[in-house]
Amino acid sequence: MGYMCDFCGEQRSIVYCRSDAASLCLSCDRNVHSANALSRRHSRTLVCERCNLQPAFVRCIEEKISLCPNCNWLGHGGSSTGSTHKRQAVSCYSGCPSAAELSTIWSFFLDLPSVGDSNCEQVMGSMSISECPTDSQGAHGRKDVQDASMAVGVTNFHIVDKSIAWTGPSLLPHDTKLQNTELPAGSPYPASPKIPCSGTKGPIVCEDDSFYENFNMDEVDLSIENYDELFGVALDNPGKLFENDDIDGLFGMEISGADSNCQDAHIMEGLSLGHTNAIQPACSTAASADSMISCKTEPNICFARQAHSRLSFSGLTGESSAADYQDCGASSLLLMGEPPWCPPCPENSFPSSSRSNAVMRYKEKKKARKFEKKVRYASRKARADVRRRVKGRFVKAGDAYDYDPLTPTRSC
C-alpha cells in the first residue's frame, strides 16, 4: 500500500506538517498552506520515507532517504554498517516556497523520486511565493516572503552544517550534542545566525534555525514549578540567577507578541550568557521537552530556543513515549544519538523520592492545564480551514458568504 497524501489521497505524500499532523503531496501542501496567514506559518519538512508517519529530520546520503528519528535509529543506530552513513539535517520551511526554493532548502530535493515526474512537480514548478493568495500584498504577504527567505537563510546555515556531516548516532557527545548540531565544529560558543528582533534595541536577538522550527511548541507548556527540585539540579548560585526559587514567577509570565519573544530571549540571554555553565544537568542524555518545559504558545519560542541551546535535563519521564518526543524536532534531535529506551544515566543520582514528588506535582499541574484543543482529524481541519463562512458559520456550497479563507473576499 502506498503512502498517499492525507488530503487528496492521490499523490504520494512528500512533506509532513506537524501543525496539521498530516502528510501531504507538494500540490496539496501548497493548497492547504496558502489558505490563510496562519496556515502559511505551519512548519513543514519532508516526511520519513521509511515509516511515512513521522517528519524526517535527517537524510541519509548513502541511501538517499529521509528518516525520522526512530527510523534513523533503527536503520543506523544498531547497524555497524549503517552507522557509517553520512547524513545531513533536513530543514523545515514555511510559507509557499517554489520548487526552486525547496531545492535550495534541500539540496537533495531533485533526488526525491516522486517529484520529478509527478503532477506535483508541475504544480510546484509554477509556484512562487508571490503567487500565494494573500491579503492583497498586505502584511501577510510580506510575511510569507520573509518566511521563505528565512527558510533559505536557515538552509544556508545548514549548508555549513553539512560540511560536518555527522556519522553515526553516537558521534555527538552527550553534553554537547545540542551545540554540535547547531554550530560548526570548534565554535566556542553558540553563534548561530541571529536575527534582530524588530522593535528592540541593543544586543537582544532571537536565534533562528530549522532545529527550532521543528519545535512544536503547541505540545509543550512552559511553566515549571520549583525548577531545581524538579530536575534535581543544583544551580551554582541560584540566588544570583533567580530571586525567586519558583521559576514559575519567571517563566509563567503572560507573553504576547513578537516583542515579548525578545523579552524572553533577553531574559534567557541574561540567564545563560552570564551563567552558561551555571546550570549543569545531572544527566544530559536526553531532554524531556515534555517534562522539562511547558509552553502553551509559540511566543515563548525564543525562550525555548535559548533553553534548548544551553540547558539539558535529566532523563525521560515514564509517561512520555518516543512518539511524544517526535512531536518536536528539538526532542527528536535530542533523541537521535540514543535509543528511546536508553536507560537513565548512573550519575543521575539525586534523591529519587524528591524527584518523583516533584515530577508528580509537575504532572498534576500539567494535567490541570491541559485544556487545549487537540485536532483528531487533520483532514477535517483542512476542510474547515478552507470552508466558506457567514459570520463564522459554515455555509452551503454555492450560497452567499462573507468570508472565504482561500480568497478573503465577499461573494456579494
Add this chain to the structure above:
DNA sequence: CCGCTAATTCCCACCACACAAAACG
C-alpha cells in the same frame, strides 16, 4: 461594606459537510 453600572473576559452554540463507524442486506 453594599449596591449599582460599565467594561472586560470567557464560554459555547451555531453552521455545512466530509468522513468514520455502525447497521443492514
Add this chain to the structure above:
DNA sequence: AACGTTTTGTGTGGTGGGAATTAGC
C-alpha cells in the same frame, strides 16, 4: 464469515451573544 451499500453520528473553525467576572464609584 466476508463483502458492499446505506445510514447515522462526529468533528472541524470563526463568530456572535450571553454569562461571568472585574473595576470604579
